[in-house]
Amino acid sequence: MTTSGSRPLAVVTGASSGIGFELARQFADHGYDLIIAAEDDAINTAARQLADGPSVEPVQVDLATEQGVERLYERIRQDGRPLDAAALNAGIGAGGAFATGTELAQELKLVDLNVRSTVHLAKYVTNDMVSRGSGRILFTSSIASTMPGPFQAVYNASKSFVQSFALALRNELKDTGVSVTSLMPGPTETEFFERADLLDTKLGQGEKDDPADVARDGFEALMNGDEQVVSHSLKTKLQGRGGRLMPDSVKAEMHRKMAEPGSA
Secondary structure, eight states: OOOOTTSOEEEEESOSSHHHHHHHHHHHHTTOEEEEEESSTHHHHHHHHHOSSSOEEEEEOOTTSHHHHHHHHHHHHHHOSOOOEEEEOOOOOOOSOTTTTSOHHHHHHHHIIIIIHHHHHHHHHHHHHHHHTOEEEEEEOOGGGGSOOTTSHHHHHHHHHHHHHHHHHHHHTTTTTEEEEEEEEOSBSSSHHHHTTOTTSHHHHSOOBOHHHHHHHHHHHHHHTOSEEEESOHHHHHHHHHTTTSOHHHHHHHHHHHHSTTOO
């Protein structure tokens, strides 16, 4: 990658499509050079689409593995510049009845990607930023983090972890010059629902937000140093507010009606 000392550097994970790609576009449009990562070959196509002005380096790695995270971080170090911003966005879903309708291997991969890799990469990124006294980190959480998720039990739990982790780090780092922001999307028009086997559910067939709108909300919140942003539709924002007041048992029942296989 050809570096430019005059431009800030950002890394975006899960950037081959959806919210991650649109986050990368936001950084590119605002003058950042980029390192973008995902496990599929589409990350190379994404880099070509973004490379109109900024320098964009694609890194094809499986972040659900320890080796994948280490490879990505090594590429960040090889750039030679400090990392100004990191959008830790990589994640997958898994729908279905936990006891009988899902595969353990897929759920363990979900935990490895959504939780373990987030902690692993954040450890390196926060250490570097705190040592330097500046930086911005965006965690892609979810409105799902606010509720128990029948038929998405492991996914919702993983996003609850990310949300709690992000808010805890924000407090820890408040006097270091490093800001932490949590992005909490609702249902968004991405490949998530197909990959998570949720197309036959009300959730999968319902109205969804544009990932470009979600990414714009997240980027603006990150630049403003906000704690969190619920994005993007009014429905999602109301869900976020209502989630603070409703008992978990009520939220769980509501989620069941949306995510139960065959509910569409």
